[in-house]
Amino acid sequence: GESVGLHLPTLSVQEGDNSIINCAYSNSASDYFIWYKQESGKGPQFIIDIRSNMDKRQGQRVTVLLNKTVKHLSLQIAATQPGDSAVYFCAENGNSGGSNYKLTFGKGTLLTVNP
Amino acid sequence: DADVTQTPRNRITKTGKRIMLECSQTKGHDRMYWYRQDPGLGLRLIYYSFDVKDINKGEISDGYSVSRQAQAKFSLSLESAIPNQTALYFCATEDNYGYTFGSGTRLTVV
Numbered sequence: 751g752e753s754v755g756l757h758l759p760t761l762s763v764q765e766g767d768n769s770i771i772n773c774a775y776s777n778s779a780s781d782y783f784i785w786y787k788q789e790s791g792k793g794p795q796f797i798i799d800i801r802s803n804m805d806k807r808q809g810q811r812v813t814v815l816l817n818k819t820v821k822h823l824s825l826q827i828a829a830t831q832p833g834d835s836a837v838y839f840c841a842e843n844g845n846s847g848g849s850n851y852k853l854t855f856g857k858g859t860l861l862t863v864n865p
Numbered sequence: 866d867a868d869v870t871q872t873p874r875n876r877i878t879k880t881g882k883r884i885m886l887e888c889s890q891t892k893g894h895d896r897m898y899w900y901r902q903d904p905g906l907g908l909r910l911i912y913y914s915f916d917v918k919d920i921n922k923g924e925i926s927d928g929y930s931v932s933r934q935a936q937a938k939f940s941l942s943l944e945s946a947i948p949n950q951t952a953l954y955f956c957a958t959e960d961n962y963g964y965t966f967g968s969g970t971r972l973t974v975v
Contacts, residue, residue, distance in 0.1 A: 759905075784963055793869075793955050793966030794908070839907060852923075853964065855900075855908040 758784035762862045769827040771859045776821060780842035784853065785814060785825045788837045797825070797838075827861075835863045868892050871967035873928050878946050878974055886941045886970045888956030896959040897939040899923075899931060901952045902969075908955065909953040914939055 770816050775783070781802040786794035800807045800814045807814050807822075813826040822844050823840050841853040869890045877883050890897065895916045900908040910923030912931040920931060928950060932941045943950055951974050957964040 752911040776888075784965075793957075793968050794964075795966070797965045799963060804926060852910065852913065 758864070759857070760860045762864060763830050765830060765832060765863055767830055769825075769830045769834070769861060769863075770859065771825045771838050771840075772828075773856050774821060775823060775840070775842050777842060777844045777854070778821065780844050782843040783814070783816060783823050784841045785812075785823075785839060786839045786855075787834075788839065788858070790836075792838060810829040815854075830861075830863050832863045832865060833836050835861055837861070867968065868965050869956060869958055869967040871954075871970050873970060874968065875941075875971045876973070878972070880947055880974055882946050884943050884946055884953055884972070886943075886956075886972070888939045888941070888967060889937050890939075890956075890958045890965075891937070892958050892959050892960070892965060893936070894958040894965075895936065898932070898938070898957045898964070899929075899941045900955045900957065901925060902955060903952050908937065911941065938939075943972075943974075948974045950974050 778810050784799040785797040787797050788794040798809045798812050798814050800816050802818060815824045827834055836860040838859045840856045844854050849850045866954050872887045877956045898913045899911040901911055902908050902912055909925050911919060911925055911929050914920050914933045917933050917936060920933060954970045
């Protein structure tokens with residue numbers, strides 16, 4: 751079956767450094783991708799999304815890059831702060847047409863920011 | 866109040882017991898989901914509902930049932946709980962801009 755996976759299960763960075771979290775997807779029909787942040791004891795929270803007609807999208811301190819050729823998604827966090835410590839999930843919609851229902855989630859990457 | 870509220874937040878139950886996890890939302894969304902989260906496995910879809918009359922199984926529905934009592938309420942039941950159903954359970958609603966998750970229910974079956 752189709753799957754969404756992450757290259758690294760854990761990532762440790764120094765405060766102020768930039769962080770890059772990677773995600774590989776295998777469903778070529780996916781046209782919508784989302785990054786979620788999950789802090790300890792909380793549900794996942796939306797960070798940023800991107801549609802397949804784009805290869806880059808920027809938010810506040812975050813950038814998502816999409817490489818459809820190699821089916822790779824990345825989340826870049828600039829000037830990482832201790833409050834960024836969390837598990838980050840990528841998700842794909844696995845279908846065409848622009849709907850984002852029935853997301854498939856990756857296993858997550860734990861980001862730890864050291865002061 | 867939270868947009869998506871799950872109750873209880875924590876629950877310990879015995880093998881064989883019936884238990885219901887409740888979810889309510891104030892966002893007015895038609896689409897609601899139940900996910901299960903296990904360490905190293907990410908979020909897996911149990912059931913989803915696109916409206917009150919539309920209930921669908923997800924990838925791991927065995928051992929679970931759901932009820933969509935109203936647009937705002939979507940409950941998940943374990944008819945006879947077993948230890949491998951110990952997990953963190955999340956309810957979510959969805960609109961065209963993405964999912965909103967509840968804070969989760971941590972269920973332990975002993």
